[in-house]
Amino acid sequence: MVTHVVIFTWVAGTAAEQVERLREALDALAAAFADVATIRHGADLAFRDGNGDYALVATFLDRAGWDAYQADPRHKAFVRDFVIPIQSSRVAIQF
Numbered sequence: 001m002v003t004h005v006v007i008f009t010w011v012a013g014t015a016a017e018q019v020e021r022l023r024e025a026l027d028a029l030a031a032a033f034a035d036v037a038t039i040r041h042g043a044d045l046a047f048r049d050g051n052g053d054y055a056l057v058a059t060f061l062d063r064a065g066w067d068a069y070q071a072d073p074r075h076k077a078f079v080r081d082f083v084i085p086i087q088s089s090r091v092a093i094q095f
Contacts, residue, residue: 009053012088019054039056
């Protein structure tokens with residue numbers, strides 16, 4: 001099993017509507033990969049200062065599933081169209 005964790009920080013001035021569009025697109029992406037992954041995500045609850053703005057946790061059956069997700073054109077389009085325009089920083093880990 002491979003767990004992929006990503007924490008995003010958005011650029012200053014990112015509109016709530018942009019984050020909502022990202023959330024909806026990520027829900028659609030998660031549904032497309034439901035047979036190989038579980039994807040959970042959401043905005044930071046702001047319990048502490050210094051956290052990121054949004055997190056994603058995806059669990060794949062194996063390394064091959066993670067590799068396929070990373071290479072899939074739907075994932076690449078999601079990153080290009082919804083993440084990159086509002087991303088200030090990104091931290092990720094796989095375990």
